[in-house]
Amino acid sequence: MNIKSRAVLSAAVLLFAVSCIPPSGKKLKIKGAVRLVGNEPFTKLVLSTTNKKHYYFPIKMKKKYMKYLNHIVELTGYVKKEILRSADHKFKFIRRRLISIDSIRKIRGVF
Numbered sequence: 001m002n003i004k005s006r007a008v009l010s011a012a013v014l015l016f017a018v019s020c021i022p023p024s025g026k027k028l029k030i031k032g033a034v035r036l037v038g039n040e041p042f043t044k045l046v047l048s049t050t051n052k053k054h055y056y057f058p059i060k061m062k063k064k065y066m067k068y069l070n071h072i073v074e075l076t077g078y079v080k081k082e083i084l085r086s087a088d089h090k091f092k093f094i095r096r097r098l099i100s101i102d103s104i105r106k107i108r109g110v111f
Contacts, residue, residue, distance in 0.1 A: 025080035025099045030055060031107065032075075034068040047075060047098070055079060055096045065104070072108040077101035 032049035045057040045065055055075075057065055078099040085092050 025078040027077070027102075028079050029074065029076045030079075031072070033072050034065065034070065036069060045069070047073070053096060055098050057098050061098075061101070065101075068104065068106065071106050073104055074107055075101060075104045077103075 030047060030049060032047045032053075032055070035046050035048055036043050037046050037054075038044050044059070045062050047055040047057070049055075075098075080097050080099050082095045082097060083092055084095055
């Protein structure tokens with residue numbers, strides 16, 4: 001094998017190994033209502049629970065999960081917490097982002 005083919009083979013093996021790594025974050029089972037928040041054109045899809053926690057769907061998945069809008073759902077997926085701070089660092093907010101979704105099912109229709 002020459003150097004070029006070894007490099008291509010190494011890159012292919014590396015890409016395969018990276019694709020096998022599970023998403024980072026904590027795996028949770030969440031029940032809540034799917035809502036749309038924000039103003040057009042910057043709306044976000046959010047899963048809101050009864051204990052007032054909000055889980056933001058990834059922007060890339062917005063179209064895929066719009067069919068669950070205004071429905072009560074049960075979702076299993078990976079969640080990552082982000083700490084957001086105000087410009088003057090007086091306030092801090094926790095944003096929970098859904099990284100990947102393993103399963104989602106409707107429990108009840110429009111709320």
